[in-house]
Amino acid sequence: MFDNFELMAEALLEGARVTVVVTLASYAIALAIGMLLVVMSVSPAAPARWAANAYTQLFRNIPLLAVLFVMYFGLPSIGIETTSWGVGLVGLGMYTGAFVGETLRSGINSIPLGQAEAARSIGLTFGQSLQTVILPQAVRVVIPPLGSLLIALVKNSALVLAVGVTELTAMSRRLIEDDQSRFDLWGVIIGVTVSYLVIAFVLSYLVRLAERRAAFVR
Amino acid sequence: MTRQNESTVLFDALGPKGRRRSLIASIISGVVILGLLAWAAFGLAGNGFFEASRWVNPLDVLVIETTWIPAILATLEAFALGSLVAIVLGVVIGFGRISRFMPTRAASTVYVQFFRSLPLVLLIWISFTIDGHFGFTSEVLGWDGDARRLTFLVLGLGIYNGAILAEILRAGVAALPPGQAMAGYAVGLSHGQVQRLIVLPQVLRNMLPAVLAQLVILLKDTSLGYVITYPELLHSANIIGRDYGNSFLQALVIAALIYFALAYTLSKLVVYAERRLRKKTATPAKAVERIEMAVSNQIAT
Numbered sequence: 001m002f003d004n005f006e007l008m009a010e011a012l013l014e015g016a017r018v019t020v021v022v023t024l025a026s027y028a029i030a031l032a033i034g035m036l037l038v039v040m041s042v043s044p045a046a047p048a049r050w051a052a053n054a055y056t057q058l059f060r061n062i063p064l065l066a067v068l069f070v071m072y073f074g075l076p077s078i079g080i081e082t083t084s085w086g087v088g089l090v091g092l093g094m095y096t097g098a099f100v101g102e103t104l105r106s107g108i109n110s111i112p113l114g115q116a117e118a119a120r121s122i123g124l125t126f127g128q129s130l131q132t133v134i135l136p137q138a139v140r141v142v143i144p145p146l147g148s149l150l151i152a153l154v155k156n157s158a159l160v161l162a163v164g165v166t167e168l169t170a171m172s173r174r175l176i177e178d179d180q181s182r183f184d185l186w187g188v189i190i191g192v193t194v195s196y197l198v199i200a201f202v203l204s205y206l207v208r209l210a211e212r213r214a215a216f217v218r
Numbered sequence: 219m220t221r222q223n224e225s226t227v228l229f230d231a232l233g234p235k236g237r238r239r240s241l242i243a244s245i246i247s248g249v250v251i252l253g254l255l256a257w258a259a260f261g262l263a264g265n266g267f268f269e270a271s272r273w274v275n276p277l278d279v280l281v282i283e284t285t286w287i288p289a290i291l292a293t294l295e296a297f298a299l300g301s302l303v304a305i306v307l308g309v310v311i312g313f314g315r316i317s318r319f320m321p322t323r324a325a326s327t328v329y330v331q332f333f334r335s336l337p338l339v340l341l342i343w344i345s346f347t348i349d350g351h352f353g354f355t356s357e358v359l360g361w362d363g364d365a366r367r368l369t370f371l372v373l374g375l376g377i378y379n380g381a382i383l384a385e386i387l388r389a390g391v392a393a394l395p396p397g398q399a400m401a402g403y404a405v406g407l408s409h410g411q412v413q414r415l416i417v418l419p420q421v422l423r424n425m426l427p428a429v430l431a432q433l434v435i436l437l438k439d440t441s442l443g444y445v446i447t448y449p450e451l452l453h454s455a456n457i458i459g460r461d462y463g464n465s466f467l468q469a470l471v472i473a474a475l476i477y478f479a480l481a482y483t484l485s486k487l488v489v490y491a492e493r494r495l496r497k498k499t500a501t502p503a504k505a506v507e508r509i510e511m512a513v514s515n516q517i518a519t
Contacts (some may be wrong), residue, residue, distance in 0.1 A: 040247075044240040047248035061434075061481035063441035066452055066474045073467050107275035111330030120252075162444070169340045176347060185351055189344055193336065200335035 004182045008175060015171030022088060022157045022167055025152055029093025034100025043103060052101070059098035064159050067095050073165045088160030092171045096153055103149065107132065107142035139216045146147060147207030154199055168195055267467065276465045276472065289454035290476065296371050296440045296450060301433050303376025308383025308429075313418075315388050318409065326342050326384065333381040339442050342374035346446045366449040371440070380435050383429060390425035391417060406459045427492040438477065452477055 041050035059067065068091045076080045111134055119129035161170035170190035175183045232240060262268065275281075314326030333341070349370065355361045361369070394417060402412035443450040455473035461468035 019256055024356055043243070043247075045244040045247040051247075051251045058478070059483070061436040061438075061478045061485065062474050063452065063477055065441045065444060066470065066477055069452070069456075070467070070470050070474055073470060076263075077265040094224065139471050155335075155337040158339045159466055160440075161339075169337060169343075172340075173343070175386050189221070189348070192340065192344075196337065196340070197332070 003184050003187065005187075008183050008187060011171055011175055012168065012188075012195055013217070014193045015151025015166065015168035015192075016164060016199060018171075019154065019157055019168040020199060022092065022160055022165065023154050026089045026092035026096060026157065027153055030100045030149075030153070032094035033094060034104055035100030037097065038104040038108070041101070042108070053169075056098045056101055059095050064092070064095050065162055066158055067091050068159060068163050084160075084164035087163045088165045091163075092153070092157060092160060096149060096156070099149055100146065103142055103145045104138075107138045107145075110141050111137050143214050144207075144209050147204075147210065150207065151200060151203055154196070154203060168192060193197065231293075272465045272468050274461045276469045281458060284456050285458055286476075289449060289451045292368075292448065292454075292463045293437075293440050293450040293480075296375065296443060296448065299368075299372040300375030300379065300436055300440065302382055303372060304379035304432075304436060305429070307376060307380025308387060311380060311384035312387030312391075313413065315384060316391055328475055330381045330384055333378055334385070336378075338374060338378045338439055339445055341378055342442055343445050344373055345373060346370040365451065367443065367446050370446060371443040371448050372433045374438060374442070375436055379432060379439075382442060386425055386432060387421060390421040390428070393424070394420055424495065427495060429489050430484070430488040430491055434481050435486065437481055437484060441477070
């Protein structure tokens with residue numbers, strides 16, 4: 001069943017490596033965009049709020065695949081040279097950023113109003129109450145949903161195959177459609193499935209670890 | 219004091235100086251954002267992006283009739299069937315996960331963990347490929363290409379989203395105040411009766427916003443039919459773009475806008491359901507909060 005096992009394992013490992021790199025890099029981009037969005041959406045400047053809201057609505061309601069295609073074929077016409085990797089990472093990051101922004105915002109909103117009032121009533125300034133009362137609580141609230149976004153991103157990262165990045169799914173496709181048919185269908189399927197399961201389980205374990213470290217009793 | 223959001227509580231009402239500063243910030247951010255948009259628009263215009271013919275050609279009446287409308291219908295068909303499969307599977311697996319019978323619980327857990335870890339695009343493409351390899355649907359059942367593509371798109375969407383819906387329902391059961399079930403047992407209902415008469419109706423109603431939000435995602439995910447060349451919107455846009463070589467980007471943008479219109483309408487429905495939930499139910503605010511956390515925990519794709 002596992003014809004040319006070593007060759008297959010090597011290819012799948014390479015695919016898994018690309019998947020992990022794409023996931024982590026685009027997650028970093030998404031976190032940066034999400035933070036920018038949440039700052040914009042609570043800022044007193046109305047245009048910034050509108051822009052943040054428009055961005056979020058746009059990316060939440062258009063399929064990731066369509067986002068990637070439009071960027072891949074659209075960016076060159078505004079004078080930005082594109083590469084598969086560039087569009088893959090930035091597109092995935094921009095798309096996920098909208099979700100990160102929403103998560104962060106709902107995290108801040110989930111802190112009971114009384115906390116902010118109490119902080120203000122003992123005379124803390126805006127910066128102090130944010131720093132010592134609101135944010136430490138908000139961070140703990142958003143860790144689980146941010147973790148599930150990361151795990152969802154592993155799966156979404158498969159879509160960068162559409163712009164030509166050979167990650168795990170694209171690699172397995174290449175193996176199955178190998179022109180010398182050196183690889184067995186079931187072998188590749190088992191291999192790719194196990195790879196994704198391992199990545200997902202390792203990441204969920206790390207997320208749970210982070211959750212536990214941040215856990216607190218209210 | 220009216221409350222709009224947290225930030226208003228965090229600082230005092232702005233004085234004249236602060237108001238001036240915030241006005242300046244508004245103007246600067248407005249100019250920056252408009253500048254970015256204008257820069258992009260000029261770049262696009264410079265490449266003839268807005269040329270009328272490039273938009274008119276892919277929106278020709280004939281093209282609309284023969285390609286766009288069938289594409290929208292194909293997308294909606296996959297969405298409707300996929301939702302149906304997902305909801306049925308979600309309810310069955312979701313209640314399997316809290317079953318008192320251990321093997322049922324174990325099987326449901328394995329199902330959820332397994333299918334939640336795999337990319338949907340892989341599920342759709344692999345099931346399609348396996349079937350193509352053995353020729354089951356094409357030779358034994360004698361289906362044509364499009365029926366096969368629809369089947370495996372719907373199966374993929376249903377199986378994957380079924381796992382997610384199961385988790386949503388389980389979270390809903392966990393968020394229900396335990397007193398509800400206890401009260402049921404106290405008046406002498408059996409376990410099955412408690413689940414059917416007390417837990418399930420409340421969970422379904424409470425989780426309606428979360429379920430609908432997941433269906434919005436399912437709608438967007440129909441675009442993955444692209445990988446098995448199911449004639450949905452994105453795939454059709456590519457074909458139109460190839461037919462009218464000058465309008466490739468325009469066709470993609472049109473498809474994206476149609477997706478936006480469809481998904482936005484559906485997500486408005488989510489907001490409406492959420493508002494009704496807040497107003498109508500006897501569910502305590504604390505539980506609503508927990509449900510909302512569960513919902514935001516589920517944001518996938």
